Amino acid sequence: MQPFASRLTRQPLAFDPVPAGEIAGLFADLAPELRGLLAASAGCSPYLKDLMSREADWLRPTLHAAPETAFAALLAGLDAIPTDDLGRALREAKRRAALLTALADLGGVWSTMQVTQALTDLADRAVQLCLTRLVAEEIRRGKLPGATPDDAMTAGGMFALAMGKMGAGELNYSSDIDLICLFDQDRYGADWQDARAAFIRVTRKMTALLSDTMAGGYVFRTDLRLRPDASVTPVCLSMAAAYGYYEAEGRTWERAAYIKARPCGGDLEAGNRFLKSLTPFVWRKHLDFAAIQDAHDMRLRIREHRGLNGRLMVEDHNMKLGQGGIREIEFFTQTRQLIAGGRDPSLRDRTTLGGLQALAAKDWVSQLAADELTALYLAHREVEHRLQMVRDEQTHTMPATAEGVARIAAFCGQPEAEFRRDLLDRLLATDRLTEGFFAPAEVEDGPDLSDHARTIVDGWSIYPCLRSDRAQAIFRRLRPVLLKRLARAANPDEALVALDGFLAGLPSGVQIFSLFEANPSLVDLIIDIAATAPALARYLARNARVLDGVIGGSFFAPWPGLASLTGDLAARLAETPDYERKLDAARAWMKEWHFRVGVHHLRGLIDGFEAGKSYADLAEAVIAALWPVVAAEFAVRHGAMPGRGAVVLGMGSLGAGRLNSGSDLDLILIYDAAGVEMSEGARPLAARAYYSRLTQAMVTALSAQTAEGRLYEVDVRLRPSGRQGPVATSIESFHSYQQTEAWTWEHLALTRARVLAGDSGLAAEVDDFRRAVLAEKGQxxxxxxxxxxxxxxxxxxxxxxxxxxxxxxxxxxxxxxxxxxxxxxxxxxxxxxxxxxxxxxxxxxxxxxxxxxxxxxxxxxxxxxxxxxxxxxxxxxxxxxxxxxxxxxxxxxxxxxxxxxxxxxxxxxxxxxxxxxxxxxxx
CATH class of the missing domain: 1.20.120.330 (Nucleotidyltransferases  domain 2)
Incomplete structure (x- = not known):
C-alpha cells in the first residue's frame, strides 16, 4: 500500500489563516503537500488544529506510512492494554483515529465509505474489549452463576448488537453508537435473573467507559434507547424477552432498524442466532407496501418535531433530517428493502449504498435512480463530516450565519457561492427522487356514478377491509382510481358488482390497498379479473397475498417446469423451521403459482391445455416436495418407514397430467413392508397401521385448513375396495386385488395411474405391474x-x-x-x-x-x-x-x-x- 502523501488528491481551502499558519510552522519539516493539507484543515477546524498540536509526535511518522497500516496498528495496540488503563488507551486511540481518518478524508486518500468503515472498526473493537474485560471482572468476583474464566472470551453469553450506522459500517465522524445489549438466558437456566443483574452492571460500566468525558475526551457517545420498550426495560435484556416483545409489539421503525443490525461484541454466535430468529419479524414473506405509509408518517413526525418544514435554505438546514437529506435516502432504501426483502434475501444488504444497488439489480428502482442517489448520499455524508469536524460536535445542521456557511464551503474546497448552489441542487435532486415514493397522492374526484353504482359504492364503508382509520385513509385516495378504471370495462356495472364482491371478501385492507396505491398496474389487473372472472376475484379476496408474485419480477415469465417448481418448494420448506409453518409455507407458495396460471390463462398468455399441464405440474410439485416432509415428521414419533417404504400414485386427471383450476386430487398410497412387522420409533406401530396413519397424515397435510387455507381436496376412493379398503395398500395386496378381484372400471383407472413421490425402486415395480395388468386384463x-x-x-x-x-x-x-x-x-x-x-x-x-x-x-x-x-x-x-x-x-x-x-x-x-x-x- 502506498504512503499517505503519494495518494493526496485534494485539500480544503484555509478559512482562517492564523491557525493555518501556526500548524504550517509546527510541521515545517513535512513535505509541502502534507504541510498544505494540515494547514488548510487547521484553518477550517479548531478541533483538528488541537489534535494536530496534541498528537504531533505521533502524526509525523504516521503520515509517512500507509494510513491502513497506521490504523491497523492503532487497533492492535489496544489488545495488550490492562483493563485498569483501558479507558485512557481507548481515548488516545479515538483521538488518533479521528485525526487520521479526517486527514485521509480531507486529502481524498480514503473514500467516504472507507472513512465510515474505519470509524466503525474502532467502535467494534472498543465494544468487544469493554464487554470481554468487564464480564471477566464479573466472573472473577463470582457474580455470574456457573461461569469460568474461559467464558469471558464470549462475554458469558452476552452480546451487543450494533444498530443504525454502526451496524452498517457507516458511522459518521462524530457519531453516537446505537447498541442493544442482550444475553443468552439458556446458558443460565434457573439462575438467569442473577446473570441478568451482572450483565446490567456490565452494560452500565461499558456505557460509562465509552461515553464519559474525561481529560482525554470520550470514546463514543453510547445510546441504548433502541432496545425494546426502552422507557421501562433494563439496559440489558434476555434474548427471550426481546424476541417476545418484537413478536407481540414490534413496529415498522423497529423492523427498519434491524435491517442494519449485526453483532459487534461479546458472544457473536448467540447474536447471530438471535438475529436469525427475528427474520420473520423483519423480513415479511409478503410484500409489505404498508411500510411506505409508516415511513412517510415517521418522516413527517420527525420534521414536525424538529421544526424542519420551512422553506429550503442553506442556513440552518439539517443535512440528516431535513428536506432532501440523508435520512430521505436511507428511508427510501430501507422501506423498499422491507417491502420486498422477505421474498428476496439478496435485498437484505445492511448498507445504504449496497441496498440501493441490490434494489436496482432486481428492478425495484432504476439503475439511474440508484446511481443518482448513491452520488447524492456520498456528497451529503461528506458535508455532514465537515460539519462535525469543525468542533467534534454531533451535529447535522448547517451554520445559521453566512460566515459559518463560508467556513463549511472552504472546508469542502469550494468558493461559497459555488458551494451554496451545488448544495441546494443536491437537496432538491434528493427530494425529487424520493418524495414521490413516500408522499401519498392527492385525493382526486372520481367519475360520476349512477344511482345503482352509488348505492354499491356507499356500501363499501361497512366492509371489514375498511374497519380501520388507516385503511379508510388509503382507500379514500385509491377509490377514484378504481372507479375510473371500472369505467373503461366492457360492462362497467357488471365489473363494479364483481369488484364489490372482491372488497366484501377482504378480511383487512391496509396491506392490499397500500399495494394497489404503490403499483397502479395492479388496479388494472384487479378490474380485469373482476370484470371477467368473479370467482377468481373472490379467490383473490381470500388469498390477497398472491398479488405479491405479480410484482415480484417473474410473474409473466415462461412456466418454469416441474423440476424447477419442485426444487423451489423443497428449498422453501427446508428453510422453514417447524412442521406447521412448513404447511403454511406450502399453501402460500402453491396459491401464488395457482393464481399465476389462472391470470395467464385469463389474459390469453396460455391456452386451456397449457393451463391444464401447469396445474398438474403444480400439484405434482406440491406432492413431491411435501411427501418427505410429512414422512420425516411422522418418523419423529413412530420411526422410519418399515421395509422398503411407500409410493404415492396420482390417479385420474392428476395421473394423466391435466387438471383444471378447481380439480381435486385422486391419490393412492402403496407400500412394501418387506416382512418388517413393526417400526422402530419412540412409539412403534405395526406396519399396516404405520402406513395407514402415514397416508392419513399426507392427506391431512394436503387438505387440512390452516391459517393459509388448504392446498387441495383429496380423494382416496380409487384405492382397492374403495371406501371399505384400508387407506394404504401393501404391494402384495395390490397385486392380488388387481389380479383376482378388481372390476373393469378399476383396470380402466390404472391406465392413468402415475407414481408422483416415494421410493424409486418401488415406483418402478408398481409401474411394471401396471403395464402387466393392462396387457392381461384388457383382452x-x-x-x-x-x-x-x-x-x-x-x-x-x-x-x-x-x-x-x-x-x-x-x-x-x-x-x-x-x-x-x-x-x-x-x-x-x-x-x-x-x-x-x-x-x-x-x-x-x-x-x-x-x-x-x-x-x-x-x-x-x-x-x-x-x-x-x-x-x-x-x-x-x-x-x-x-x-x-x-x-x-x-x-x-x-x-x-x-x-x-x-x-x-x-x-x-x-x-x-x-x-x-x-x-x-x-x-
Whole structure:
C-alpha cells in the first residue's frame, strides 16, 4: 500500500489563516503537500488544529506510512492494554483515529465509505474489549452463576448488537453508537435473573467507559434507547424477552432498524442466532407496501418535531433530517428493502449504498435512480463530516450565519457561492427522487356514478377491509382510481358488482390497498379479473397475498417446469423451521403459482391445455416436495418407514397430467413392508397401521385448513375396495386385488395411474405391474360389455345439462375419456393422456382416421370450454349466466365468434363423438 502523501488528491481551502499558519510552522519539516493539507484543515477546524498540536509526535511518522497500516496498528495496540488503563488507551486511540481518518478524508486518500468503515472498526473493537474485560471482572468476583474464566472470551453469553450506522459500517465522524445489549438466558437456566443483574452492571460500566468525558475526551457517545420498550426495560435484556416483545409489539421503525443490525461484541454466535430468529419479524414473506405509509408518517413526525418544514435554505438546514437529506435516502432504501426483502434475501444488504444497488439489480428502482442517489448520499455524508469536524460536535445542521456557511464551503474546497448552489441542487435532486415514493397522492374526484353504482359504492364503508382509520385513509385516495378504471370495462356495472364482491371478501385492507396505491398496474389487473372472472376475484379476496408474485419480477415469465417448481418448494420448506409453518409455507407458495396460471390463462398468455399441464405440474410439485416432509415428521414419533417404504400414485386427471383450476386430487398410497412387522420409533406401530396413519397424515397435510387455507381436496376412493379398503395398500395386496378381484372400471383407472413421490425402486415395480395388468386384463370379451354398462350408469347418474356443459353428457369429456381408457386397456397402451390413448389405442380395433378425428375434435373443444369455465365458476356454465367479460373469454378460448355458434359447434362435435363411442362399445 502506498504512503499517505503519494495518494493526496485534494485539500480544503484555509478559512482562517492564523491557525493555518501556526500548524504550517509546527510541521515545517513535512513535505509541502502534507504541510498544505494540515494547514488548510487547521484553518477550517479548531478541533483538528488541537489534535494536530496534541498528537504531533505521533502524526509525523504516521503520515509517512500507509494510513491502513497506521490504523491497523492503532487497533492492535489496544489488545495488550490492562483493563485498569483501558479507558485512557481507548481515548488516545479515538483521538488518533479521528485525526487520521479526517486527514485521509480531507486529502481524498480514503473514500467516504472507507472513512465510515474505519470509524466503525474502532467502535467494534472498543465494544468487544469493554464487554470481554468487564464480564471477566464479573466472573472473577463470582457474580455470574456457573461461569469460568474461559467464558469471558464470549462475554458469558452476552452480546451487543450494533444498530443504525454502526451496524452498517457507516458511522459518521462524530457519531453516537446505537447498541442493544442482550444475553443468552439458556446458558443460565434457573439462575438467569442473577446473570441478568451482572450483565446490567456490565452494560452500565461499558456505557460509562465509552461515553464519559474525561481529560482525554470520550470514546463514543453510547445510546441504548433502541432496545425494546426502552422507557421501562433494563439496559440489558434476555434474548427471550426481546424476541417476545418484537413478536407481540414490534413496529415498522423497529423492523427498519434491524435491517442494519449485526453483532459487534461479546458472544457473536448467540447474536447471530438471535438475529436469525427475528427474520420473520423483519423480513415479511409478503410484500409489505404498508411500510411506505409508516415511513412517510415517521418522516413527517420527525420534521414536525424538529421544526424542519420551512422553506429550503442553506442556513440552518439539517443535512440528516431535513428536506432532501440523508435520512430521505436511507428511508427510501430501507422501506423498499422491507417491502420486498422477505421474498428476496439478496435485498437484505445492511448498507445504504449496497441496498440501493441490490434494489436496482432486481428492478425495484432504476439503475439511474440508484446511481443518482448513491452520488447524492456520498456528497451529503461528506458535508455532514465537515460539519462535525469543525468542533467534534454531533451535529447535522448547517451554520445559521453566512460566515459559518463560508467556513463549511472552504472546508469542502469550494468558493461559497459555488458551494451554496451545488448544495441546494443536491437537496432538491434528493427530494425529487424520493418524495414521490413516500408522499401519498392527492385525493382526486372520481367519475360520476349512477344511482345503482352509488348505492354499491356507499356500501363499501361497512366492509371489514375498511374497519380501520388507516385503511379508510388509503382507500379514500385509491377509490377514484378504481372507479375510473371500472369505467373503461366492457360492462362497467357488471365489473363494479364483481369488484364489490372482491372488497366484501377482504378480511383487512391496509396491506392490499397500500399495494394497489404503490403499483397502479395492479388496479388494472384487479378490474380485469373482476370484470371477467368473479370467482377468481373472490379467490383473490381470500388469498390477497398472491398479488405479491405479480410484482415480484417473474410473474409473466415462461412456466418454469416441474423440476424447477419442485426444487423451489423443497428449498422453501427446508428453510422453514417447524412442521406447521412448513404447511403454511406450502399453501402460500402453491396459491401464488395457482393464481399465476389462472391470470395467464385469463389474459390469453396460455391456452386451456397449457393451463391444464401447469396445474398438474403444480400439484405434482406440491406432492413431491411435501411427501418427505410429512414422512420425516411422522418418523419423529413412530420411526422410519418399515421395509422398503411407500409410493404415492396420482390417479385420474392428476395421473394423466391435466387438471383444471378447481380439480381435486385422486391419490393412492402403496407400500412394501418387506416382512418388517413393526417400526422402530419412540412409539412403534405395526406396519399396516404405520402406513395407514402415514397416508392419513399426507392427506391431512394436503387438505387440512390452516391459517393459509388448504392446498387441495383429496380423494382416496380409487384405492382397492374403495371406501371399505384400508387407506394404504401393501404391494402384495395390490397385486392380488388387481389380479383376482378388481372390476373393469378399476383396470380402466390404472391406465392413468402415475407414481408422483416415494421410493424409486418401488415406483418402478408398481409401474411394471401396471403395464402387466393392462396387457392381461384388457383382452377379455367382457371388457366392452362392462364399459357399456358403466357408461349407461354414468349417464343415468350425471346426464349433463346440455348447452355449454362440456363435462357430462353423450360425446362430452367424461364419455370421451371413458372410451380413451378403454382403448388403452384393450391395446395395453401405457400412455396416460387422452390424445395418446386414442391415437395409440385405436390401432388395435383399427379405428378409422375420421373416427379418431371426431373424438379428438370433440375432446379438444370440450377441454378448452371446461377449463375456461372452471376458471370462471365452480358451477355449470351457461352463456346467459356469464358476464360479458367471462363470455368473451370463453369464446376467445374456444375460437368461437358468438355464444350461439359455440353452442351449435359443441352439440355437433359431441354428436359425432357419441356415434363413434356407441359404435365401438357395441363391438
Amino acid at each position: 377379455g370379451a367382457h371388457v366392452l360389455a362392462d364399459v357399456a354398462d358403466m357408461r349407461r350408469r354414468l349417464a343415468e347418474a350425471k346426464p349433463g345439462s346440455g348447452g355449454w356443459d362440456a363435462k357430462f353428457g353423450p360425446g362430452r369429456l367424461m364419455d370421451i375419456e371413458l372410451l380413451a381408457q378403454t382403448l388403452a386397456l384393450q391395446a395395453a397402451v401405457p400412455a396416460r393422456q387422452v390424445e395418446r390413448q386414442i391415437s395409440l389405442g385405436a390401432k388395435r380395433p383399427n379405428m378409422s382416421q375420421a373416427d379418431q378425428a371426431a373424438l379428438m375434435d370433440a375432446y379438444r373443444l370440450c377441454w378448452r370450454l371446461h377449463s375456461a369455465a372452471r376458471l370462471l365458476t365452480d358451477r355449470t356454465v351457461s352463456p346467459d349466466a356469464l358476464g360479458e367479460g367471462g363470455r368473451a373469454f370463453v369464446l376467445r378460448e374456444c375460437g368461437a365468434e358468438g355464444a350461439e355458434a359455440l353452442t351449435v359447434r359443441l352439440e355437433q362435435a359431441a354428436a359425432r363423438a357419441e356415434r363413434v363411442i356407441a359404435a365401438h362399445l357395441q363391438g
